[in-house]
Amino acid sequence: MRASVMALPFRRTTAAAVPTMRWHRRLVVCLLSSLTLLHAPAAMAVLGGDEATIQEDQKRMKAQRRLAVAGTFQVHEISSPDGSTVKEFVAANGTVFAVVWHTRLKPDLEQLLGSHHSEYAAAASEAMKRPGIKRGVVLRRGDVVVHSSGHLNAFVGKAYVPSLIPVGFNIDDIR
Structure with missing residues (x-):
């Protein structure tokens, strides 16, 4: 008697199929990340812009704002419920000369x-x-000038316009 060999319904994974599977995983991760970013609160502080944008930022981020006055400039710190913060440095003339961010999302x-x-x-x-x-x-x-770094769930950076910085302001104070 001869034993018959049945073909099993398993699919063989070839070396060529492995990169395809990885590609699909990457696609799914990218799509999920994109959806997450669509729901992220956007910061609208415009470097070189007017101080009036700060209240719009606060509403858009659904965040709280603190104001600190230090001589020739003001610092508006906007903190959102997820722990993200955006600081806007405003000169006496009402111009945003620097922006600092510590956010979960880019x-x-x-x-x-x-x-x-x-x-x-x-x-x-x-x-x-x-x-x-x-x-x-x-x-x-x-x-x-832009300093930026980050990794998953932690993006930090600062940007400033040297020509807009008030006289006597120390660049190291932008943090």
Whole structure:
């Protein structure tokens, strides 16, 4: 008697199929991350913009705002329920000269930097061309300086416009 061999309904995983499965996982993670970002409160403080945007930021983030006055400038700190904070440094003339963020989700730098975003984008594009992993970046281009770093659930950074900084202000105080 001959024993018959039945084909089992198992699917063989080939080496070519493994990258495809990983690609699908990456796609799912990207889609879920995108959905999360759509529900994230956006900060709208515009670097070089008017102080009036601060109240809009507070409402948009559904956050509380604290004001600290220190000589020739004010610091508006907006804290959201998830622990994210955005600080806006305002000169006596009502212009936002610096912005600092400590957020869970990556902030929208186009909104934070306003008209200075194009300078930042050009410098960031050049920085990405250099080899290596970039967790923290310091960019100086034109009239804007941006320090940014982050990893999952922790993004920190600051941006300022040197020409807008009040006389006597110490750049190290932007934190």
